[in-house]
Amino acid sequence: MRKDYEKLFSHLEPPEPPAGLFDRIILAIKREQELQQTKRLLFGFLFLLVASFIATPFSWSILINQIESSGISYFISTALSDFGIFIVLWQDFSLAILESLPITGMIAFAISLGMSIFTFRLFLYRKRLLLGYLMQSFA
Amino acid sequence: MSEEKQNNKKINRDVLKWIIIGLVGFVIVILIFGTGMFVGGMKARFSYRWAESYHKNFAGPRGGFFGDWRALPSPGDFIESHGTFGEIIKINDSDFVIKGQSDVEKIILITEGTIIQKGRDTIKKEELKVGDRVVIIGSPNEEGQIEAKLIRVFDEKEITMVPMPSRPFFFR
Numbered sequence: 001m002r003k004d005y006e007k008l009f010s011h012l013e014p015p016e017p018p019a020g021l022f023d024r025i026i027l028a029i030k031r032e033q034e035l036q037q038t039k040r041l042l043f044g045f046l047f048l049l050v051a052s053f054i055a056t057p058f059s060w061s062i063l064i065n066q067i068e069s070s071g072i073s074y075f076i077s078t079a080l081s082d083f084g085i086f087i088v089l090w091q092d093f094s095l096a097i098l099e100s101l102p103i104t105g106m107i108a109f110a111i112s113l114g115m116s117i118f119t120f121r122l123f124l125y126r127k128r129l130l131l132g133y134l135m136q137s138f139a
Numbered sequence: 140m141s142e143e144k145q146n147n148k149k150i151n152r153d154v155l156k157w158i159i160i161g162l163v164g165f166v167i168v169i170l171i172f173g174t175g176m177f178v179g180g181m182k183a184r185f186s187y188r189w190a191e192s193y194h195k196n197f198a199g200p201r202g203g204f205f206g207d208w209r210a211l212p213s214p215g216d217f218i219e220s221h222g223t224f225g226e227i228i229k230i231n232d233s234d235f236v237i238k239g240q241s242d243v244e245k246i247i248l249i250t251e252g253t254i255i256q257k258g259r260d261t262i263k264k265e266e267l268k269v270g271d272r273v274v275i276i277g278s279p280n281e282e283g284q285i286e287a288k289l290i291r292v293f294d295e296k297e298i299t300m301v302p303m304p305s306r307p308f309f310f311r
Contacts, residue, residue, distance in 0.1 A: 069240060070240070071222075071223070071224040071239075071240065071274070074224045074274045074293075075222050075224075075274065075276070077274075078274045078276070078289070078291045081291075082256055082289065082291065085254060085256070085289055089276055089288050089289060092221050092222070092276050092277060092278060092288055092289075093222070093276055095178070095181070095220075095221035095222070096219065096221040096222025096276055097222070098174065098178045099178055099181070099182055099219040099220065099221055099222065100219055100222065103175070
């Protein structure tokens with residue numbers, strides 16, 4: 001065994017990484033993170049899309065059912081057809097309409113409509129990203 | 140220095156804006172909640188009086204022939220007290236009975252000031268008949284009855300003309 005091995009290593013030039021390797025690694029990490037983020041966004045978007053597609057017509061149907069059974073349309077129709085009497089009896093009319101408001105249906109429909117609008121807005125704002133990811137995945 | 144001051148002013152203005160938005164939102168929520176409590180309370184009171192007076196008004200068991208009258212009804216089962224609609228099933232001298240939502244019978248009192256409308260005409264109480272479809276606007280009394288202020292008689296044509304939004308195709 002050579003005794004001057006320490007000298008041998010001191011003469012070896014340490015290998016230099018290729019220029020720009022660090023930047024490329026950082027870029028690759030960033031790209032991977034963005035990809036993960038896009039994937040998460042896509043799954044969230046698809047979940048919201050499916051949920052709003054199911055919830056909106058369902059809650060609309062509940063709302064219509066409740067409007068039909070509550071008779072609110074009759075009160076409104078009476079108020080419109082007898083407008084002079086409505087002006088005189090506005091307090092009773094208002095209470096009758098308030099009492100027959102289909103609250104559950106209205107809340108359910110408002111929530112599902114809000115969800116649909118949010119999903120649509122999300123698609124409009126991020127359509128390039130979402131479509132790009134989908135194209136890349138299926139290409 | 141002046142730029143920093145301007146930035147601080149802008150931040151303060153933004154904070155103030157959000158505080159005002161929050162307060163307005165809070166007031167709106169309280170108003171809605173209060174209205175709900177008020178309307179719910181009225182419905183609950185009327186439902187209680189209606190159930191209490193059922194045996195007197197309709198000569199039947201308290202709370203009608205269905206269910207236990209002592210059991211607390213769910214909020215959806217409370218009866219509307221200021222307006223109702225349905226079909227006239229019995230006519231007396233100064234009142235009549237209608238069968239409304241969920242087949243609930245209600246006594247409607249006709250007073251001197253009650254306006255009875257059919258189409259564009261005002262009619263007399265004698266012209267009301269069993270089977271007429273009516274909408275009543277009035278106020279409740281202590282006996283679980285409704286003192287009518289307006290009775291609108293709908294004929295079949297008018298009932299079908301009440302505009303209703305359509306349901307999604309797969310729920311029809």
